[in-house]
Amino acid sequence: MKVLLVDGFPMVRAALTGLIEQHFGGAQVQGVDTVDAARQSLAQALPRLVLLDLRVPGGFELMEEIHQTHLLLPVVVISGSDDTDDALRALSSGAMGYVPERSDLDTLVQALHLVLAGGTYVPPLKPRVDETAAAAPASPTPDWGALPLTPRQKHVLHLLTQGLSNKLIARELGVSVDTVKDHVAAVLKALGVASRTQAVVVATQRVQRGA
Numbered sequence: 039m040k041v042l043l044v045d046g047f048p049m050v051r052a053a054l055t056g057l058i059e060q061h062f063g064g065a066q067v068q069g070v071d072t073v074d075a076a077r078q079s080l081a082q083a084l085p086r087l088v089l090l091d092l093r094v095p096g097g098f099e100l101m102e103e104i105h106q107t108h109l110l111l112p113v114v115v116i117s118g119s120d121d122t123d124d125a126l127r128a129l130s131s132g133a134m135g136y137v138p139e140r141s142d143l144d145t146l147v148q149a150l151h152l153v154l155a156g157g158t159y160v161p162p163l164k165p166r167v168d169e170t171a172a173a174a175p176a177s178p179t180p181d182w183g184a185l186p187l188t189p190r191q192k193h194v195l196h197l198l199t200q201g202l203s204n205k206l207i208a209r210e211l212g213v214s215v216d217t218v219k220d221h222v223a224a225v226l227k228a229l230g231v232a233s234r235t236q237a238v239v240v241a242t243q244r245v246q247r248g249a
Contacts, residue, residue, distance in 0.1 A: 040085040043069040044076045045116065046094050054089065054116075061147045073100045080104070087154060088113045090133075098131060105132025112153045122239065125160060129235035135159035156203035160238045191228070194221040199238055 041058055045051050051069035058065050068085070070076050073096035079085075088104060090097055090113055101113050114135035115128045125136045135153045137146055138161055149159035190211075197207045204222065208215045222234055231237050 039065045041067045041087045042085040043089045045091040126239045152201045157201035
């Protein structure tokens with residue numbers, strides 16, 4: 039398995055390379071520190087996975103290019119931020135995983151396994167703070183039952199927040215993948231989002247803040 043690692047810090051590249059080679063047998067990690075070098079590597083041969091630090095100049099543009107040109111190539115963002123807006127922007131731009139640097143090594147390994155299996159990894163994120171309501175008492179976390187979803191759609195939403203792919207959700211529920219797609223479409227419409235990754239972020243946010 040070839041992994042392309044795009045990070046501007048040599049010590050980080052070395053640490054992540056060692057971690058991946060230790061936990062993923064046969065993995066070959068190519069570490070680069072610029073977007074241009076990453077593009078050259080992608081032009082030569084596609085990896086199985088891309089790890090990207092968005093602090094590399096042009097990182098967001100590279101991620102969007104990968105999403106548009108190589109739709110099935112998963113990108114996992116390694117970020118110094120656990121802000122919800124940053125995660126939502128990355129996921130909306132095509133990332134299949136968002137791992138804050140504060141995460142422990144086991145979490146990173148689990149996130150990579152999940153993404154390689156076709157899932158989406160989103161960590162616990164800081165809730166948005168509305169300046170006009172910052173001084174107001176915190177409202178209790180709502181019951182998922184308050185959402186305008188059927189019981190089956192709520193179950194699908196729960197499985198989405200766990201990062202499961204449509205295939206794994208279908209296996210969990212004992213239904214066809216096409217049925218899962220219909221349920222996912224209904225969940226996206228109810229939450230007012232355009233993608234399953236946005237739904238994961240919104241759902242996580244509502245659990246933390248309230249619907």
